[in-house]
Each structure stands twice: as C-alpha cells, then as structure tokens.
Amino acid sequence: MTLWLLVPLLGLIAILQTTLVPRLAIAGFKLDLPLLVVVAWGLIGRPGEAAAWGFIAGIFLDLMSGLPFGTHTLALTGVGLVMGLAQSTIFHSNVILPPAAVxxxxxxxxxxxxxxxNTIGWPIPWNDYLLRVTLPTALLNTLALPIVYFPLPRLHRRLRPQVEW
Known part of the structure; x- marks a missing residue:
C-alpha cells in the first residue's frame, strides 16, 4: 500500500483508538484497534509489511499516549514482524489460526x-495485569477480528491489483 494512504489511515486508527474506543469499552475493557489492524494485515499482506504498519501505527500511538516514546512503536513493530514471518509459513486459508494469532x-x-x-523502572504488577487486562483484551480483540479482518483483503486487492498473465 502506498504511504500516501497508509500514513493517514494509521493516523486515523490511532485517533480512533485514543478517542472513540475508550468510550466503547465493555466492562472497562477496550479493544486494541491498531494491534488488530497490524495483525490482520500481517495475515493478508506480504511479509514485512505488517512490521511497517506496526512501526507507523506505533509512532502515532506514542505521540498520543502518556507512555515513554517508542513503547508502542517497538511493541507493534515486533508484533508486525512476527505476524509477517508467521504468515509466510503458516497462515494460508486456516480458519483457526487467525483468532489464535490475535x-x-x-x-x-x-x-x-x-x-x-519495567526496564525503565515502572513498577509492574505482572500477574494482575496479565490476568485482569491482557486476557480479557485478547478475548475482546478476538471477537472484533472479523470486523477488521474481512474488509482488509478488499482494500489489499484494490490498492494492489493482481497482474494477469
């Protein structure tokens, strides 16, 4: 996808994540829209593209969050890189693996x-956070995956038309 469309799209997703998604929280849990987009693109795009998506989305999130700059960028780039590598070997028309990937x-x-x-000295209650925040968020992200996943192949085909021989 061209950067002229990708950067504004990921900027809009980051804006939605920081403004609209918190208002749509279910029992205090909110889905992670940029993560879902990076994972979904990792499942359908070329290897390496999801890492670029994660990098750009992470920069936007870092600009809008109170966390140290680079936190979201490193995390989303890493997830995008792993998703792109896994997609090239595993995720070809498998119904069970996309939810597991999320x-x-x-x-x-x-x-x-x-x-x-934790590395920079923030006290992290690992057990509480992983059990009370991460697992419910993972479930919510899995339930929301079809909303993000199914429109992206159409966008992929439209922006990168197939060459017929």
Missing part, C-alpha cells in the same frame, strides 16, 4: 510494553 499477538504486545516499562 490472542498471541495481544499477549506478546502487552508483554513487550510491560517489559519495556
């Missing part, structure tokens, strides 16, 4: 963020 990506993203914060 669960693992949510867990991985949160562990990276918490690890980075």
């Amino acid at each position: 669960i693992l990506a949510t867990l991985g993203h949160n562990v990276i963020v918490l690890g980075l914060l």
Whole structure:
C-alpha cells in the first residue's frame, strides 16, 4: 500500500483508538484497534509489511499516549514482524489460526510494553495485569477480528491489483 494512504489511515486508527474506543469499552475493557489492524494485515499482506504498519501505527500511538516514546512503536513493530514471518509459513486459508494469532499477538504486545516499562523502572504488577487486562483484551480483540479482518483483503486487492498473465 502506498504511504500516501497508509500514513493517514494509521493516523486515523490511532485517533480512533485514543478517542472513540475508550468510550466503547465493555466492562472497562477496550479493544486494541491498531494491534488488530497490524495483525490482520500481517495475515493478508506480504511479509514485512505488517512490521511497517506496526512501526507507523506505533509512532502515532506514542505521540498520543502518556507512555515513554517508542513503547508502542517497538511493541507493534515486533508484533508486525512476527505476524509477517508467521504468515509466510503458516497462515494460508486456516480458519483457526487467525483468532489464535490475535490472542498471541495481544499477549506478546502487552508483554513487550510491560517489559519495556519495567526496564525503565515502572513498577509492574505482572500477574494482575496479565490476568485482569491482557486476557480479557485478547478475548475482546478476538471477537472484533472479523470486523477488521474481512474488509482488509478488499482494500489489499484494490490498492494492489493482481497482474494477469
């Protein structure tokens, strides 16, 4: 996808994550829209593209969050890189693996963020956070995956038309 469309799209997603998504929280839990978009693109895009998406989305989130700059960028880039590599070997028309990928990506993203914060001296209640925040968020992200996942292949085909021989 061209950067002329990708950067505004990911900027809009980051704005939605910081403004609208908290208002749509279910029992205090909110889905992670940028993570879902990075995971979904990792499942359908070329290897490496999801890492670029994660990098750009992470920069936007870092600009809008109170966490140290680079936290979201490193976490989303890492998740995007793993998703792109896994997609090239595993995720070809498998129905069960995309939800599993979202669960693992949510867990991985949160562990990276918490690890980075712990490294710079923030006190992190690991057990409480992983059990009370990460697992419900992973479930919510998994339930929301079809909303994000199914429009992206159409966008992928539209922006990158297939060459017929």
